[in-house]
Amino acid sequence: MAGVSVTFTVNGREVTATVDPRTLLVHFLREHLKLTGTHIGCDTSQCGACTVHLDGRPAKSCALLAVQLEGAEVTTIEGVAGPDGMHPMQAAFKEHHGLQCGFCTPGMVMMGIDIANRHEAPDEATIRRELEGNLCRCTGYHNIVASIAAGASSMRG
Amino acid sequence: MYPFTYHRPASLDDAKARLSASEDGRPLAGGMSLLPTMRFRLTSCADLVDLNGIEALAGIERGDGHVRIGAMTRHAAVVESPEVGEAIPALAALAGSIGDVQVRNRGTIGGSICFADPAADYPAGLLGLGATVNTDRRAIAADDFFTGLYETALEDGEIVVSVDFPVPARAGWAKFGNQASRFAVVAVMVSLSGGSVRLAVTGARSHVFRVPEMEQALAGDFSAEAMDGIAVSSEGLNEDLHADKDYRAHLIGVMAKRAVRDALAQ
């Protein structure tokens, strides 16, 4: 199968590659770019562990082909920290014990940042509703919800 | 996934040309159903024609007495649209109940109706609101569009361009969703326009359907109580691990009442 050339931006850096059209974005990130922070937690596009931001909005990178990304801007968990260290949402997950095994965490943090971007001061019900597409098998969600509320509040400064 | 050739047309004409040149071509919209299905090797195609680069296919317009939604309009755009929110809030509620945030950012109305999943939400929206599907070659009434399990009236290579929703006097949406997939176990769209009522159910059969007994009762008295005593037969309803057919039949009655109450609350 002929490779297809695609150029897009990942964490602010332009990437050009020739890929088999079947390559999923999540595989491209993990295997070609070695950005292994984005996880694969399921086969059915339901777990959200692979969540990245595509042109500023969360999307499941296991349900996109890399060749579809022409001209797009992608941010992964590796791209959210600033020069001074962790993103406030990451810091909030650390502070509030928002993870146990950590498998779902990259997706949770990417989703948490998006929730904070779209909601002024998200309450518990809002956060739980917005997390419909992110599954966690360890925490019971309580501390994830607390982390996102705290992260949202520190993102507003 | 089985191998395919990927196409990225920039215009509708280009997309049509590539589909008609292919023996086994398939358009790709949001990909929220098609790509997982291809990953499982449940489906495949020789040529995948990606419609995501065709800007003319996306957008929402308020017309005279209707709202037109472009085929490649994402669910999130319908949720956020002031035009939809003002004219048909039940349709915004439907779009907001699809999948999850990530899916709503990518999935499209055109993809949803062309895939025609028996438990998808938009088919009930189209049938319950009496919408018209505009393709690259004709207009198809929602009543004629959904023809079976994953089947529509579309011909080979025919591309959905937009959907026109007449603005109803009232409409309501009620959904009992599967907790894991967020697909409808049963969901109902009801609308009232100039004394006539449409009530459409998704999730319960091979494809979306209307319930004439309920529509007649509601045309005389648009209230949840008007449907008291109307029992939907469980004959031919879907059965799976989430709900057997008797439970689905019961849910149709419950969701129909909730949809009417939702319509009356707006």
Ligand code: FES
């Ligand atoms: S790996 Fe993408 S949703 Fe689970």
Ligand code: FES
């Ligand atoms: S911390 Fe283990 S899956 Fe969420």
